[in-house]
Amino acid sequence: MAAYLTRRLLSILLVLLGITVVTFFLAQVIPIDPAVAALGENAREEQIAEFRARYGLDRPLPEQYLRYLGRLLQGDLGRSLRTGRPVAEDLAEFFPATLELALAAFLVALLLGLPAGVLASLYPNRAPDLAVRLGALVLGSTPVFFVAILLLDLLHRRLGLFPGPGRLDPFLIPPPRVTGVVSLDALLARDLTAFLDALWHLVLPALVLGSVYAALLARMVRAAMLDVLAQDYVRTAWAKGAGPARVVLGHALKNAALPILTLLGSLLGGLLSGAVLTETIFSWPGLGRYVTQSATSLDFPAVMGVTLLVGVVYSLLNLLVDLLYAWVDPRIRYA
Structure with missing residues (x-):
């Protein structure tokens, strides 16, 4: 395992070196x-x-x-041409907001997509399956900015159930910055009012972003589960009188986990790279807004810094997924 980790870490360094070469010289092509x-x-x-x-x-x-x-x-990482500050400081300021939103959206995608996919696989071509497939099709084909504007108009402006854009109520004093994640900083400061308000502001953008990814996850879980449920060992488990929970969770879902893990790693990587439209609509000061503003102002050091950060995130997530493969499937060994 140690040799495998060493090789993977070296390959990550080579990937990051390639990213620096490509981004640097592509930036020079812009006239x-x-x-x-x-x-x-x-x-x-x-x-x-x-x-x-x-x-x-x-x-x-x-x-x-x-x-x-x-x-x-x-x-x-150099100095931003737009903000005049070191790029590392900019990333340290904006990435925690993206991390907070990404983890919340990832949780929403898991809570919605995983049960929906399992339910659809247990009732193929019947009402639950058709409902899940239709919902996934609608959510997956609807632009995220349309869903965001629709929910903002309905749940915030008309019904007043959720707060508007931003991470915190403007009339509240922000908690002292420790991690940059407002909800966690409020919790560390023992400011219950700011903590609850930060969570409440997080719900709507996380729901918008997570529901789009939940549609993709539900379709993947359904396909993987249908393949496993047709295997002989699953039919044998049913024939021996095993309960639904044991068959579905202990046999089917565990053996369908490999493609699902691959998708989850890609989804989390995409979320951590910054959701430009969602962050813009909800005035969320994250990595997506930062890189968009940097690109439009030709701030090459900032763009290259964000690209490197995204490369590190994706590389480490891929490594984590590969290690989880061995944990889920004992037949997989890394030497």
């Missing part, structure tokens, strides 16, 4: 001068030259890349 984009078209030549010299943009491309790589090895 727009980042100095002009940052300073404006009315900037004087002296200002543009000073800006390029300050950020090393007047150096040859290979030298720029090597200098960037050298700083990266020291943990320096």
Whole structure:
């Protein structure tokens, strides 16, 4: 196992190195001068030259890349052209909001998609199955921004059941920042009012984002379960009089877990990469809004920093899923 982990970690480093090469040189293909984009078209030549010299943009491309790589090895992701702050500080500020929303949406997707997929597989081509397939089709084909606007209008503006955009009521004093996750910071500060308000603000965006992923998960769980339920050992378990819970949970769902785990890893990776539309509509200050604003202002250091972070997240999640394979299926061994 140690040798396998070493190889995987080395491969992750190679992947991240490839990401830096691709993103750096693709950024140079864009026919727009980042100095002009940052300073404006009315900037004087002296200002543009000073800006390029300050950020090393007047150096040859290979030298720029090597200098960037050298700083990266020291943990320096560069300085954002838009905010003027180190990119690492920006990521530390915006990523916790995305993490909070991603975990909540992932929980919603699990609670909705997993039982729905199992239920549909137990009643193939009957009413529960048709209802789940229809619901998954509608949710999966509806744009997320439409679902977000619809629920905001209905549940917030018309019925007043949920708060509006934002992470916290503007009249509440935010808890001291410790982790950047507002609900957790409020809990650490023992501020029950802020904690409950943060959770209440989290429900609607998590429901919007999680329901879309729940549709995909339900379809995958249904397909995997139907394949396993048709196996001889499952029919034997039914014939021996095993209860539904033992057959479904102990035999069928456990043996259908491998493709489901793969999908769950991809879903969580996608959520942690930032949900641009959901974060924008709900004024959620996360990674999706940050990278969108950085890309539109040609803030290359920020875009490259976010790309590296997403690469790390996906790589580590893939490694975690592979390790869970061995836990779920003892026949899998890593050497």
